[in-house]
Amino acid sequence: MKYIDEYRDPQLARKLLDEIRRKTTRHWTIMEICGGQTHSILRNGIDQLLPDTIELVHGPGCPVCVTPLESIERALEIAAKQEVIFTSFGDMLRVPGSSKDLFMVRSEGGDVRIVFSPLDALQIARVNPGKEVVFFAVGFETTAPANAMAVYQAAREGIENFSVIVSQVMVPPAMRAILLSPDNRVQGFLAAGHVCAVMGYAEYEPVTREFNLPIVPAGFEPVDLLAGILKTVELLEEGRAEVVNLYGRVVSREGNRVAQDTIAKVFEVTDRQWRGIGLIPGSGLTLKAAYSSYDAEKKFNVTHICTGESPLCKSGSVLQGMLKPDACPAFAKECTPGHPLGATMVSSEGACAAYYNYHRTGFPI
Amino acid sequence: MTITPLCPSPILQHETVQMAHGAGGRLSQTLMQRVFMPHLHNVFLDILDDQAKLDLPAGRTAYSTDTYVVSPVFFPGGNIGELAVNGTVNDLAVGGAKPMYLSAGFVLEEGFSLVELETIVISMAEAARKAGVMIVTGDTKVVGKGQCDKIFINTSGIGSVMDGVNLSCRNLQPGDTMILSGTVGDHGMAIMTSREGLSFQSKITSDCAALNSMIAAVLEVVPAIHAMRDPTRGGVAAALNELAASSSVGIEINEPSIPVKPDVRGACELLGIDPLHVANEGKLVLAVSSEYTETVLEVLRSFEHGRDAVTIGEVVDDHPGMVVMRTAFGSRRIIDLPLGEQLPRIC
Numbered sequence A: 001m002k003y004i005d006e007y008r009d010p011q012l013a014r015k016l017l018d019e020i021r022r023k024t025t026r027h028w029t030i031m032e033i034c035g036g037q038t039h040s041i042l043r044n045g046i047d048q049l050l051p052d053t054i055e056l057v058h059g060p061g062c063p064v065c066v067t068p069l070e071s072i073e074r075a076l077e078i079a080a081k082q083e084v085i086f087t088s089f090g091d092m093l094r095v096p097g098s099s100k101d102l103f104m105v106r107s108e109g110g111d112v113r114i115v116f117s118p119l120d121a122l123q124i125a126r127v128n129p130g131k132e133v134v135f136f137a138v139g140f141e142t143t144a145p146a147n148a149m150a151v152y153q154a155a156r157e158g159i160e161n162f163s164v165i166v167s168q169v170m171v172p173p174a175m176r177a178i179l180l181s182p183d184n185r186v187q188g189f190l191a192a193g194h195v196c197a198v199m200g201y202a203e204y205e206p207v208t209r210e211f212n213l214p215i216v217p218a219g220f221e222p223v224d225l226l227a228g229i230l231k232t233v234e235l236l237e238e239g240r241a242e243v244v245n246l247y248g249r250v251v252s253r254e255g256n257r258v259a260q261d262t263i264a265k266v267f268e269v270t271d272r273q274w275r276g277i278g279l280i281p282g283s284g285l286t287l288k289a290a291y292s293s294y295d296a297e298k299k300f301n302v303t304h305i306c307t308g309e310s311p312l313c314k315s316g317s318v319l320q321g322m323l324k325p326d327a328c329p330a331f332a333k334e335c336t337p338g339h340p341l342g343a344t345m346v347s348s349e350g351a352c353a354a355y356y357n358y359h360r361t362g363f364p365i
Numbered sequence B: 001m002t003i004t005p006l007c008p009s010p011i012l013q014h015e016t017v018q019m020a021h022g023a024g025g026r027l028s029q030t031l032m033q034r035v036f037m038p039h040l041h042n043v044f045l046d047i048l049d050d051q052a053k054l055d056l057p058a059g060r061t062a063y064s065t066d067t068y069v070v071s072p073v074f075f076p077g078g079n080i081g082e083l084a085v086n087g088t089v090n091d092l093a094v095g096g097a098k099p100m101y102l103s104a105g106f107v108l109e110e111g112f113s114l115v116e117l118e119t120i121v122i123s124m125a126e127a128a129r130k131a132g133v134m135i136v137t138g139d140t141k142v143v144g145k146g147q148c149d150k151i152f153i154n155t156s157g158i159g160s161v162m163d164g165v166n167l168s169c170r171n172l173q174p175g176d177t178m179i180l181s182g183t184v185g186d187h188g189m190a191i192m193t194s195r196e197g198l199s200f201q202s203k204i205t206s207d208c209a210a211l212n213s214m215i216a217a218v219l220e221v222v223p224a225i226h227a228m229r230d231p232t233r234g235g236v237a238a239a240l241n242e243l244a245a246s247s248s249v250g251i252e253i254n255e256p257s258i259p260v261k262p263d264v265r266g267a268c269e270l271l272g273i274d275p276l277h278v279a280n281e282g283k284l285v286l287a288v289s290s291e292y293t294e295t296v297l298e299v300l301r302s303f304e305h306g307r308d309a310v311t312i313g314e315v316v317d318d319h320p321g322m323v324v325m326r327t328a329f330g331s332r333r334i335i336d337l338p339l340g341e342q343l344p345r346i347c
Helices: A010-023 A035-043 A069-079 A090-094 A102-107 A118-127 A144-157 A171-180 A193-199 A202-211 A222-238 A257-266 A289-294 A315-319 A351-358 B026-040 B080-093 B114-131 B186-194 B212-221 B235-247 B262-271 B290-301
Strands: A028-034 A054-061 A084-088 A111-114 A132-139 A162-169 A188-192 A215-218 A267-274 A278-287 B061-068 B097-109 B134-143 B151-161 B177-180 B227-229 B250-254 B285-288 B310-316 B323-326 B332-335
Touching: A010 A222, A028 A035, A028 A171, A028 A193, A028 A222, A035 A054, A035 A188, A035 A222, A035 A351, A054 A171, A054 A222, A054 A315, A069 A084, A069 A102, A069 A132, A069 A162, A084 A090, A084 A102, A084 A118, A090 A102, A090 A111, A102 A111, A118 A132, A118 A144, A118 A162, A132 A144, A144 A162, A144 A257, A144 A289, A162 A267, A162 A289, A171 A188, A171 A202, A171 A278, A188 A193, A188 A222, A193 A215, A193 A257, A202 A215, A215 A222, A257 A267, A278 A289, A315 A351, A351 B332, B026 B114, B026 B134, B061 B080, B080 B097, B080 B114, B080 B151, B080 B212, B097 B114, B097 B212, B114 B134, B114 B151, B177 B290, B186 B262, B212 B290, B227 B235, B235 B250, B235 B285, B235 B323, B235 B332, B285 B290, B290 B310
Parallel strands: A028 A054, A028 A188, A084 A111, A084 A132, A132 A162, A188 A215, B097 B134, B250 B323
Antiparallel strands: A162 A278, A267 A278, B061 B151, B097 B151, B177 B285, B177 B310, B227 B285, B250 B310, B323 B332
C-alpha cells in the first residue's frame, strides 16, 4: 500500500536504528507528543529496539485522555436527555465519568451515535429537525478545523437544532507547561505530525529558542518515527536548538491556511483544564461570542456540573512524561482497560492502554 | 360502472411482514407456503410436524447453536441467511463433525419486506445445499415495529463427529504449528464499511462461506490435528487467545505472515482498527504437530476457501495463556483479546 509500506520497511528501519546507535554518545530523553505516535512506538516495539541511552517519554497528545472529567459528566447528562441525539467520535464512548460512560447512557435509552466527522453530525441535525443534535467536539488542532466548519455551516444554514460540547486543546501551550515544570526531563520533542499538518511548524520556532531544545515534526509509521528520533539525536548531539521537519510529505512551515482561517472564524483562545494536568493558560479553544448559541453546555444548562478524579490515578504525571505507565502503583492492578481509573487507560492512544495492550509488566519481551 | 357489493374480506396479500404472520393463523400459513416451504422443503420439513425425527449415525454427535443479528441484513458478499447457515455449519465442522441437520428460528420485525425475507430464505436454501445439510425444523415469530432490527435468525445444528478425530481447544502442544486458512478481517470490514454513516466506498466483500468440506478433507488426511477454531467475533486475536488460555500454552505469531487484503488493510488503517480483531466468517485457525504442517497446507490450498492458507506461528512453552506477535522489525508485542466494540479513533 503506497505511503504505508515504504514507511514500514524493516530494512530501512534497521539502517536507521544502526545510525541512531552510531550517533548516540550519551543519555537523551525525547518526548513524542502525540498519542498516535505513542501507540505506533509501542505497537511496533520501537522502544525495545532503541539503545538504552535513548529514553522515550510519552506526551499529552491524546485528546480522549486530556478531556476533563467534567466535560464528560456534562456530555453524559446531555446525552441522556430524551430530545437529544448525541454524536461523538468512537473513542469517547468508553471514557467513564464518575459512574457511567456513553455506552451505558445508550443502553439506558439515550440516542448515542458514533460519527466519523462532525459534518455527519450536522447532517443528522438536518434530517432530524425535531431533535437536538449534539456533537462532542474534542481534540487538538487536528480536529478543530472540521469541528469549526460544522458550526460555521450550521450558522450559515440557520440550523438551530445543532450544538457542540467544545473541549479543544492546543499543543504549544502544553509543551511550554511541560518544559516549565521543575520536574521536567524532556530534552527534545517529536512534534505531532497531523497537528503540524494543520498549524505548520513555524509556531515551534520560538519554543526551540526559548527553551534551547530541538523539535522535530514526525509522522506515525515506524520509519517516520525512527527517522524523527535519529534527527532529534543528531540535533541534541550537535547542540542545535532548531525545528527540522521530517514529515515533509504532509507538513509545511505555514501549515494549512484554509484550515487555520476556519478555526479562527469560529473559535477563540481560552484557558483550558487538561485532565490529569490541570489548568494551562491559553491552551484551549472556545466558541466565539457570535457562535455561542451553538454551545451545548449553555444550551442545556449543564455548566454547574463539576467533578473530581480518582486519587489512585497518576495520569497527570504520565501525560507530562514524569512517570512511565507501568511504574504507576495502580497499573494493571486497580486500573485496566476493562476498569480504567483514568483516561490514559481508556483511549486506544493513551499511554497506559498502549503499555497494557502491548507490554504488560512482568512480561519478558 | 356497476359495483358489486361484497363483504370486506381480510387482505391476505401483503408486501411486508404483519403481526398476524406470526399469530399462527391463516397469514402464518400463507407465510409458510409462499415464502419458506418452496425453497426449504425436504422430506423432514414437508411433514410439518412440530419436530423432526432423525436417524443419527452411531458414534458421537456434535450439537451447536448460534443467533444472527447482523446489521445491515444484506452486506457485500452475503446476507444474514447464508451467514446463519454457514456459521452453524462451521461451528460443527471445527469440532470435527460432519454437519447434517439444522433448525432455523426467525424473529421478524413488523413491516419487514417479504421480498427481502424471501431473498434471505433462498440464500439459506442455497447455502444449505452447498454445505450438504438440511434445514429440518423451524419457527417464526413476529415482533412489533422497533422491537427487533428487521430480522434475527437462530440456527442450531447437529453433526456426527468423524471417527478418530479429537479436536479440542485444550489440545495445543508446544511445538505445534498454527495455520490460518486465508486473509483476515474481510467479513467485519465488509460490514463496517457498508454501515450507514461511514462515507467511504470500498470493494470489500464478506468471506462468508461453509468450510465443512475443506475441514473434512483435511481431517481425512491428518486426523491428528489438535484444534480448530473459526475466528468469527473478536477475530483471529480472540481465537488464538482462547486456544492459548484453554491449553495453558503460549502462542507466538509472525506479523509479516498474516495475510490481509489491501482493501481491508486500508480500511483498518483509516479506522484505527487491528485486522486481527476483526470478524471472519469463512476462515479457519488450526493447531497441528509440526510434522504435518506441509500436508495440512497442501490440502487446505486445494480448496477455494483455503488457497491462501499459511503458517502464522507456533505454540510455545513460554508465557502460558498469552499470544505474542513478532513484528517485522524484530520486536515483540502482546496480542490481547479485543475489549468490546471496535471503536474508530479520533485522529
